[in-house]
Every structure is written in structure tokens, then in C-alpha cells.
Amino acid sequence: MIPLLAALTLAAPPADSMLVTTAWLAERLGDPRIVLFQIGSRTEYDSTHIAGAQYLQLGDISAPRDSLLPLELPAPAALDSALEARGVSDDSRIVLYWGSNWISPTTRAYLTLVWAGLGDRVSILDGGLPAWRAAGHPVTAHVPTIRAGHVTIRPRADIVVTAPWVAEHRSDAAVSVIDARNPPFFTGEDTNYTRPGHIPGAHNIPFDTVVDSTGYVLTPAALETLFTAAGATPGKLVVTYCHIGQQATAVWFAARLLGREARLYDGSYTEWDRLTQYPVERSVP
Numbered sequence: 001m002i003p004l005l006a007a008l009t010l011a012a013p014p015a016d017s018m019l020v021t022t023a024w025l026a027e028r029l030g031d032p033r034i035v036l037f038q039i040g041s042r043t044e045y046d047s048t049h050i051a052g053a054q055y056l057q058l059g060d061i062s063a064p065r066d067s068l069l070p071l072e073l074p075a076p077a078a079l080d081s082a083l084e085a086r087g088v089s090d091d092s093r094i095v096l097y098w099g100s101n102w103i104s105p106t107t108r109a110y111l112t113l114v115w116a117g118l119g120d121r122v123s124i125l126d127g128g129l130p131a132w133r134a135a136g137h138p139v140t141a142h143v144p145t146i147r148a149g150h151v152t153i154r155p156r157a158d159i160v161v162t163a164p165w166v167a168e169h170r171s172d173a174a175v176s177v178i179d180a181r182n183p184p185f186f187t188g189e190d191t192n193y194t195r196p197g198h199i200p201g202a203h204n205i206p207f208d209t210v211v212d213s214t215g216y217v218l219t220p221a222a223l224e225t226l227f228t229a230a231g232a233t234p235g236k237l238v239v240t241y242c243h244i245g246q247q248a249t250a251v252w253f254a255a256r257l258l259g260r261e262a263r264l265y266d267g268s269y270t271e272w273d274r275l276t277q278y279p280v281e282r283s284v285p
Helices: 004-009 022-028 042-047 076-085 103-121 128-134 163-169 183-187 220-229 247-257 268-274
Strands: 034-039 093-098 122-125 175-179 237-241 262-265
Touching: 022 034, 022 128, 034 103, 076 103, 093 103, 093 128, 103 122, 103 247, 122 128, 163 237, 163 262, 163 268, 175 247, 220 247, 237 247, 237 268, 247 262
Parallel strands: 034 093, 093 122, 175 237, 237 262
Antiparallel strands: none
């Protein structure tokens, strides 16, 4: 369990290390320290990607899937091997980007790398591949040859929280629990779960509302409006969850972009739903 006061004193990384522009990447594309990953459809990557980019899927950097929780953080040794095989070293600057509308897998990969202790050296390309192409930058189908790297993994204890932690702190005035699922899941109108609804006290910020219609992350002012409307005012620790811990990382990313302290409840509603000792709330219109 993470002590709340300790969690609140841990600083988020500066926003400019989290999000980069197409112009920034274009100026540095030939730098051998840049490790570039495209996330999304393999078919899309095979036909179109930024020069030097490798294909990355979440299964490459996640724990083996089990029957209860399909997406969890990997063992450090497994992540170490996966990243080194893809050329990541201790001096690498990692840039992640999505193909077509894959923001939450990209932010999930970003969270995983931050958890691994690489947060000051990993960024997301704002707008993804569509922004790169719209800016007139070239793409290719050539798959690069990769030389293995050497990276040091230092897992952080301040990135994810557990169900008992959420149960203990969900009513704390210093904590704002945010459900990142689409509204029918939050309200309980969608009954795909055994216990439809949401964690009591949570507010809803759907994951796809943190980007605009063109795929760019919203401005800080617009993000601030979203979080304030959901009760996540400055000074509160933001804890996000969704179905399996993927969509919620988009809201987690947005919170940290604002400089907020933020955590992911990694088990998310898939786990909470089956833990019947914890309550569920419905708000069907």
C-alpha cells in the first residue's frame, strides 16, 4: 500500500518531456539515441510508418495474459529483455506514437515505461502518425535493423495502486477517482459486467475526450476544464481506472501533463467487479 502523504509529495515529470511535436521529431530523426515505436495495427505499420520506427504491441511489454486480468505490468526482467531487444539503452530517448486513433494503447505503453523508471526519457508524439503525415513528413515501409541495447529497469512504486488502496482512499477528500470508460459503462446502463456501474465516489472522464477530433491532446486549459468538472481540482491525487487499465492511462497521462499527481488502478473495473467485498454504484439515467 502506498502512503497517501508520500504519494502526494512525489513530483510529476515536466510536461515538455511527455509530449513532443512533429517538428521536434523531424529535427532529431537521425539521432541514433532516438528509439521510435509505432503502436496500433501491424498491417498499418507494415505499409506506413516513420523512418526508423519499430512496431510495438502491448503484449510485448505486458505480463502474460491470464483469465482474470488481461493487461498487467510485466516482470522487470521480462521488460528489460523486451526493451533491450528493441535497441533501448540507458541513453535512449524513446518516442511513442500511434497509427490511426490508438491513443490509449500508446499511453499504456508510456505508463509502462514510466513505471520502469524511464519517465524522463520517454515522450509521445502529439497527434501520432496522422499529424506526422499532415505536416508533410515522409513515411516508409522499410523495417529497420536494430542493434540490441542495454537498459536499467528501476520499477517505481508510485505509478499504480491496488483495489484495497482504492477502497481505503476512494472517499478521501484529497483523492479524486476518475472512471475513464465511456458513459454507458460508468452509469451501469451497459450490463456486460456482473455488477454494472462504477466505483462509488468516482467521476467520469471518458478516455477519448482528452484529445480533439484530429487526435491532438487538448490544450492545458481545456484539460483543466475537464478535470475540474469531474471534481479533480488542483492539489488532489488523481486515480484513474477503466476496464482493464488501458483507456485509463489516457486520462492518467492528461492529469500528469497538467502537473497533477496521478496513479492508475491497474486491475480496474474488471477486477473490482469480481471483488464482491467492495461496493458498486449505478447512476442509470
